[in-house]
Amino acid sequence: xxxxxxxxxxxxxxxxxxxxxxxxxxxxxxxxxxxxxxxxxxxxxxxxxxxxxxxxxxxxxxxxxxxxxxxxxxxxxxxxxxxxxxxxxxxxxxxxxxxxxxxxxxxxxxxxxxxxxxxxxxxxxxxxxxxxxxxxxxxxxxxxxxxxxxxxxxxxxxxxxxxxxxxxxxxxxxxxxxxxxxxxxxxxxxxxxxxxxxxxxxxxxxxxxxxxxx
Amino acid sequence: xxxxxxxxxxxxxxxxxxxxxxxxxxxxxxxxxxxxxxxxxxxxxxxxxxxxxxxxxxxxxxxxxxxxxxxxxxxxxxxxxxxxxxxxxxxxxxxxxxxxxxxxxxxxxxxxxxxxxxxxxxxxxxxxxxxxxxxxxxxxxxxxxxxxxxxxxxxxxxxxxxxxxxxxxxxxxxxxxxxxxxxxxxxxxxxxxxxxxxxxxxxxxxxxxxxxxxxxxxxxxxxxxxxxxxxxxxxxxxxx
Numbered sequence: 001x002x003x004x005x006x007x008x009x010x011x012x013x014x015x016x017x018x019x020x021x022x023x024x025x026x027x028x029x030x031x032x033x034x035x036x037x038x039x040x041x042x043x044x045x046x047x048x049x050x051x052x053x054x055x056x057x058x059x060x061x062x063x064x065x066x067x068x069x070x071x072x073x074x075x076x077x078x079x080x081x082x083x084x085x086x087x088x089x090x091x092x093x094x095x096x097x098x099x100x101x102x103x104x105x106x107x108x109x110x111x112x113x114x115x116x117x118x119x120x121x122x123x124x125x126x127x128x129x130x131x132x133x134x135x136x137x138x139x140x141x142x143x144x145x146x147x148x149x150x151x152x153x154x155x156x157x158x159x160x161x162x163x164x165x166x167x168x169x170x171x172x173x174x175x176x177x178x179x180x181x182x183x184x185x186x187x188x189x190x191x192x193x194x195x196x197x198x199x200x201x202x203x204x205x206x207x208x209x210x211x212x213x214x
Numbered sequence: 215x216x217x218x219x220x221x222x223x224x225x226x227x228x229x230x231x232x233x234x235x236x237x238x239x240x241x242x243x244x245x246x247x248x249x250x251x252x253x254x255x256x257x258x259x260x261x262x263x264x265x266x267x268x269x270x271x272x273x274x275x276x277x278x279x280x281x282x283x284x285x286x287x288x289x290x291x292x293x294x295x296x297x298x299x300x301x302x303x304x305x306x307x308x309x310x311x312x313x314x315x316x317x318x319x320x321x322x323x324x325x326x327x328x329x330x331x332x333x334x335x336x337x338x339x340x341x342x343x344x345x346x347x348x349x350x351x352x353x354x355x356x357x358x359x360x361x362x363x364x365x366x367x368x369x370x371x372x373x374x375x376x377x378x379x380x381x382x383x384x385x386x387x388x389x390x391x392x393x394x395x396x397x398x399x400x401x402x403x404x405x406x407x408x409x410x411x412x413x414x415x416x417x418x419x420x421x422x423x424x425x426x427x428x429x430x431x432x433x434x435x436x437x438x439x440x441x442x443x444x445x446x447x448x449x450x451x452x453x454x
Contacts, residue, residue, distance in 0.1 A: 104314070
């Protein structure tokens with residue numbers, strides 16, 4: 001399976017300040033790319049650019065060697081993005097939240113898959129409570145259940161470990177590694193130090209220059 | 215975070231499934247609004263209050279009231295619909311589901327249409343059904359009730375569509391309400407003219423089909439262009 005996200009000469013300016021300039025990235029299947037840097041160094045902005053949400057940047061993006069403009073539909077159907085905000089509706093139950101995501105991925109009815117995904121993130125028994133009544137960590141877990149529910153090769157995760165407890169962090173880390181082993185690809189920002197594995201790469205942002213370290 | 219067993223190798227989702235996504239978005243928004251009844255009732259209460267206060271404030275004279283009734287009912291319904299527009303995309307924007315909607319491989323314009331349809335179903339349609347009852351209070355002549363409800367039902371669909379463009383443009387602003395009204399009100403004027411005109415014509419005993427046909431034409435144009443404008447506006451707002 002081909003899977004390659006490339007950025008050439010990426011630069012982004014915010015409030016007269018360059019967040020990053022001349023950033024080249026080449027992300028292929030089987031990699032976990034951790035984007036790191038101090039607060040305000042443009043990690044979230046970079047993820048938003050790479051996931052095709054922001055158009056306000058310089059440089060070029062390629063998905064499987066095709067310019068992003070052309071490959072956008074194919075790219076979006078390979079992408080699973082978890083943003084800073086969890087993307088779950090407080091008034092809906094976890095099951096209803098997941099049902100919407102499942103339907104958006106083109107998969108209509110499969111409550112058993114949703115229940116299994118919720119069980120997988122440790123939310124068995126909470127599936128019929130309004131999500132707004134769950135704790136912050138549990139709400140985040142509802143969003144993380146999407147990783148199991150709608151299989152996509154490219155995961156773009158913005159601070160996925162926020163509010164997750166220690167066991168949850170370890171399990172999620174294992175899940176990310178498993179995804180990379182299976183030929184998927186993970187782009188993640190986090191302040192949590194990830195276990196060193198052969199799949200792990202770092203991209204460091206900050207103070208106007210960015211460099212890639214293997 | 216997950217079962218340890220390795221899942222099937224990741225693969226591309228089959229393209230399509232637009233109907234499934236459309237139905238799910240429609241259903242989700244319907245459930246959400248039905249769980250927050252206050253938000254649904256707000257415009258209806260506003261409409262009823264305005265219409266109730268007018269006879270008290272002006273004069274209980276049935277003759278006078280029946281002459282101003284068509285315009286009054288239409289203006290009050292229009293403002294009530296405007297009142298509810300600000301929250302159309304606001305909730306989705308705040309909890310991050312809007313960015314997920316934008317990242318869906320399905321066409322955004324069609325999904326936005328589902329949201330607007332729910333808005334009309336729970337705002338425009340109830341306003342249209344309520345208007346004849348309030349018309350009685352304004353001594354609206356018998357025989358014009360059906361036209362009033364019909365013109366409001368048709369017109370409010372256009373109002374929802376046009377208003378959604380403004381709501382999409384202002385969703386990124388923390389206090390977008392006033393700007394939304396300024397953006398949208400000029401575009402509401404044609405709908406108001408022909409809507410109130412239809413009711414006026416019904417009172418005078420003239421043919422109403424021309425007015426209703428123009429309202430229908432406005433709706434058709436709005437249906438054709440508004441979804442794309444809403445989608446483009448949402449992308450601009452998210453980019454900001």
